[in-house]
Amino acid sequence: xxxxxxxxxxxxxxxxxxxxxxxxxxxxxxxxxxxxxxxxxxxxxxxxxxxxxxxxxxxxxxxxxxxxxxxxxxxxxxxxxxxxxxxxxx
Numbered sequence: 001x002x003x004x005x006x007x008x009x010x011x012x013x014x015x016x017x018x019x020x021x022x023x024x025x026x027x028x029x030x031x032x033x034x035x036x037x038x039x040x041x042x043x044x045x046x047x048x049x050x051x052x053x054x055x056x057x058x059x060x061x062x063x064x065x066x067x068x069x070x071x072x073x074x075x076x077x078x079x080x081x082x083x084x085x086x087x088x089x090x
Contacts, residue, residue, distance in 0.1 A: 027071025050077030
């Protein structure tokens with residue numbers, strides 16, 4: 001929509017990864033705007049964050065040249081929560 005920020009316009013390609021203990025982690029791949037990306041940036045969010053927090057850390061122009069892979073750690077964002085698991089920043 002007009003006036004929406006660059007990052008609000010990006011949906012990305014959603015993906016899931018199954019962990020060995022049966023949980024599902026969810027993430028997104030945001031593709032580079034050029035034909036051939038110069039590389040891939042893997043964004044790992046901070047404690048208490050989620051995959052969308054890349055917006056505060058990655059410059060808008062990143063997607064001019066690179067693919068971006070971002071995901072939610074277990075017990076964060078849209079990824080599964082494990083009963084009895086208490087996340088820690090350490």
